Amino acid sequence: xxxxxxxxxxxxxxxxxxxxxxxxxxxxxxxxxxxxxxxxxxxxxxxxxxxxxxxxxxxxxxxxxxxxxxxxxxxxxxxxxxxxxxxxxxxxxxxxxxxxxxxxxxxxxxxxxxxxxxxxxxxxxxxxxxxxxxxxxxxxxxxxxxxxxxxxxxxxxxxxxxxxxxxxxxxxxxxxxxxxxxxxxxxx
Numbered sequence: 001x002x003x004x005x006x007x008x009x010x011x012x013x014x015x016x017x018x019x020x021x022x023x024x025x026x027x028x029x030x031x032x033x034x035x036x037x038x039x040x041x042x043x044x045x046x047x048x049x050x051x052x053x054x055x056x057x058x059x060x061x062x063x064x065x066x067x068x069x070x071x072x073x074x075x076x077x078x079x080x081x082x083x084x085x086x087x088x089x090x091x092x093x094x095x096x097x098x099x100x101x102x103x104x105x106x107x108x109x110x111x112x113x114x115x116x117x118x119x120x121x122x123x124x125x126x127x128x129x130x131x132x133x134x135x136x137x138x139x140x141x142x143x144x145x146x147x148x149x150x151x152x153x154x155x156x157x158x159x160x161x162x163x164x165x166x167x168x169x170x171x172x173x174x175x176x177x178x179x180x181x182x183x184x185x186x187x188x
């Protein structure tokens with residue numbers, strides 16, 4: 001099978017079990033940003049040596065999230081996700097993110113100010129991924145305003161929680177490396 005089909009050479013792409021749409025359609029923007037986030041998490045996972053307190057490597061945990069993001073992308077790429085059986089995300093995955101956030105928070109100093117992205121390279125990359133996750137969330141919310149959109153409540157909640165997790169992971173990465181958060185200082 002060839003990787004290129006030439007079917008998108010005129011600026012359109014086919015949806016799963018659906019029509020062809022312009023590559024700037026809000027649906028394409030939404031799942032494209034989810035794909036970008038997935039790729040970023042792959043880069044982070046490939047260079048991380050971080051272990052959670054329970055011994056789970058960050059790499060393993062990020063790969064679970066990457067699978068979730070692939071499922072989200074499939075749902076977003078399907079005009080009628082219910083009919084096609086593409087509702088692949090469930091509440092248990094959101095609860096898993098929340099459990100990991102809660103466990104890491106117990107090991108971190110309470111936040112006393114906003115923190116700047118930075119510290120370790122891993123922390124900086126996790127903060128960057130957080131911003132891409134927030135953009136994906138905005139793109140999905142924009143998609144839900146379209147007349148042909150599926151209900152995406154669970155996807156929005158997942159992405160919202162994932163951005164929180166990425167923020168806490170960035171702080172946790174710094175913590176494990178003995179690096180202090182960089183507090184934001186208002187200009188004098």
